[in-house]
Amino acid sequence: MRINRIILRHLKMKLIHPFTTSFGTMRDKEFILVEAIDHDGVSGWAESVAFPEPSYNEETLRTNWHMLESFLIPIVQGREIEHPGEITGLLQHIRGNHMAKSALEGAYWDLYAKKQGIPLAAAIGGKKQEIEVGVSIGIKNSPAELLETIASNVAKGYKRIKIKIKPGWDVDIVAEVRKHFPQIALMVDANSAYTLADVEHLKQLDAFSLMMIEQPFAYNDLIDHSELQKQVQTPICLDECIHSSEDARKAIQIGSGKIINVKIGRVGGIQEAIKLHNVCQESGVDVWCGGMLESGIGRAHNIAISSLAGFTLPGDTAASANYWEEDIIEPEVVVHDGLIRIPEKPGIGYAPVVKRIQERTEYEQSFLF
Numbered sequence: 001m002r003i004n005r006i007i008l009r010h011l012k013m014k015l016i017h018p019f020t021t022s023f024g025t026m027r028d029k030e031f032i033l034v035e036a037i038d039h040d041g042v043s044g045w046a047e048s049v050a051f052p053e054p055s056y057n058e059e060t061l062r063t064n065w066h067m068l069e070s071f072l073i074p075i076v077q078g079r080e081i082e083h084p085g086e087i088t089g090l091l092q093h094i095r096g097n098h099m100a101k102s103a104l105e106g107a108y109w110d111l112y113a114k115k116q117g118i119p120l121a122a123a124i125g126g127k128k129q130e131i132e133v134g135v136s137i138g139i140k141n142s143p144a145e146l147l148e149t150i151a152s153n154v155a156k157g158y159k160r161i162k163i164k165i166k167p168g169w170d171v172d173i174v175a176e177v178r179k180h181f182p183q184i185a186l187m188v189d190a191n192s193a194y195t196l197a198d199v200e201h202l203k204q205l206d207a208f209s210l211m212m213i214e215q216p217f218a219y220n221d222l223i224d225h226s227e228l229q230k231q232v233q234t235p236i237c238l239d240e241c242i243h244s245s246e247d248a249r250k251a252i253q254i255g256s257g258k259i260i261n262v263k264i265g266r267v268g269g270i271q272e273a274i275k276l277h278n279v280c281q282e283s284g285v286d287v288w289c290g291g292m293l294e295s296g297i298g299r300a301h302n303i304a305i306s307s308l309a310g311f312t313l314p315g316d317t318a319a320s321a322n323y324w325e326e327d328i329i330e331p332e333v334v335v336h337d338g339l340i341r342i343p344e345k346p347g348i349g350y351a352p353v354v355k356r357i358q359e360r361t362e363y364e365q366s367f368l369f
């Protein structure tokens with residue numbers, strides 16, 4: 001692939017519903033889009049999932065922009081990349097900054113698949129024709145509002161409901177949800193809101209047949225999670241604390257969790273996400289694809305990675321309409337009875353709508369190769 005231009009765009013999109021977790025509320029989604037254009041004028045697209053604030057991990061939109069502009073793009077500039085799998089190695093001497101790396105690598109993956117004339121899912125090695133998806137519901141102002149939101153999403157056919165918890169909004173609210181929805185596939189995500197001091201309290205969640213408790217402890221902990229997993233029946237799912245396939249191997253070895261939420265951006269790109277998937281599959285550990293409130297472009301990448309066989313549980317890739325009045329892709333991501341069909345078109349399989357992208361672009365910068 002011979003790129004002749006990369007365009008970075010800072011977009012701002014208004015979420016239909018504010019999204020509240022244990023670390024704050026998001027009303028607008030600001031993110032970086034990467035467009036890699038080759039000599040034939042074909043574009044590969046990807047998005048950085050870094051938030052404007054360092055609340056999920058230490059990266060931010062601005063640190064990503066800086067890393068892409070000053071380090072990552074210069075490394076690939078003028079290089080003939082045969083396969084996007086090469087990019088992880090080219091960038092590995094740069095420490096961390098996984099979301100920035102992933103945004104660049106993802107654009108090359110989309111372009112590669114388009115040049116090969118195959119769907120991104122096929123380029124990744126995915127065989128599924130459709131994927132099961134769930135929905136992640138933020139912390140609401142009242143139990144009634146949460147129950148109403150759950151009811152409307154169950155009615156839409158989502159295969160799994162994920163609710164956020166934090167101290168003061170956990171055991172009682174889960175009990176209330178279970179009272180109204182005794183049969184639904186239900187999980188909770190704590191986003192690191194607890195510590196080992198809360199083990200006795202968290203044990204109460206075992207009473208509710210939850211699919212999993214996601215990331216109860218610190219974003220950089222494996223040891224305390226393994227201690228908790230020894231004391232609770234409910235499977236612990238790891239998100240923020242798994243930064244690579246190596247972290248997954250170590251977490252599995254010491255029993256930190258029984259399920260892993262894979263986020264392409266968190267682990268540094270599709271190539272590493274495939275490796276992580278393979279490590280988990282070899283150990284019989286289920287994985288599913290998490291979300292970072294992506295636009296349709298990031299959503300498309302999540303759909304592709306979810307087509308791998310080891311993605312055995314419904315992910316957080318809900319429909320575009322769950323987040324946006326209007327998405328920046330056509331067609332939008334739609335969910336029918338909790339299922340998304342894997343696109344058959346080359347690349348990400350959804351067409352970025354440049355007019356809508358430009359309308360939402362706060363700032364952009366071009367890098368000529």
Ligand SMILES: O=C(O)CCC(=O)C1=CC=C[C@@H](O)[C@@H]1C(=O)O
Nearest residue numbers: 021056136290291292293294316
């Ligand atoms: O709908 C989605 O994209 C998933 C949203 C979601 O659950 C999360 C988004 C970003 C960070 C977290 O709060 C949380 C997660 O940890 O999975």
Ligand SMILES: [Mg+2]
Nearest residue numbers: 189214215239
């Ligand atoms: Mg999570």
